[in-house]
């Protein structure tokens with residue numbers, strides 16, 4: 001995997017006159033896992049949306065390699081995979097169709113065999129043709145997680161990826177994150193779940209009044 005570095009420089013953001021974080025500096029390189037922590041409403045999702053290019057109303061700068069992201073936005077977005085807080089699956093489509101739809105959005109044709117393999121890896125073998133509306137919450141989350149198998153991007157930005165996942169699924173996803181980092185990828189995630197120690201896990205804890213702690 002090519003080496004890369006995402007840097008947040010003096011990031012500050014407020015919502016409704018409340019500072020979520022102020023002068024936040026961090027960097028993430030290939031091989032690292034960064035966990036964003038903090039209580040409900042502290043700004044974790046907001047920060048992930050900023051990092052994934054979905055929100056622009058913040059101060060400070062994001063850099064990709066040695067360039068401001070504003071200058072290399074397309075290249076940056078082509079290197080990241082964002083999975084949001086909600087699974088984002090289309091209820092009327094089957095898991096196979098959902099994956100084909102995600103791939104089409106990403107401009108990838110892909111193959112049905114690869115989509116089947118991805119579904120099997122997340123434990124959905126046998127459910128590939130069931131409309132997503134009939135799947136459980138954890139199974140719908142697994143459809144979204146199958147994108148990690150299908151779309152090879154070095155930087156994963158994952159908002160609460162363990163939500164609704166059972167114990168075995170949690171362990172499998174932890175292994176998946178670690179394997180990605182060991183291959184030189186990196187992961188930025190939020191979770192309220194207690195993670196098994198994951199390789200080189202680093203943390204940013206968001207707190208009251210824009211304060212934060214980096215560990």
Ligand SMILES: Nc1ncnc2c1ncn2[C@@H]1O[C@H](COP(=O)(O)OP(=O)(O)OP(=O)(O)O)[C@@H](O)[C@H]1O
Pocket residue numbers: 015016020038039040041042043044045046047
């Ligand atoms: N579009 C918006 N307009 C106004 N306020 C917003 C908006 N989005 C988020 N906020 C506010 O920003 C704060 C941070 O929200 P955010 O979703 O980032 O928190 P979080 O740390 O991810 O919380 P949780 O642990 O509950 O998921 C909240 O007080 C929320 O109400």
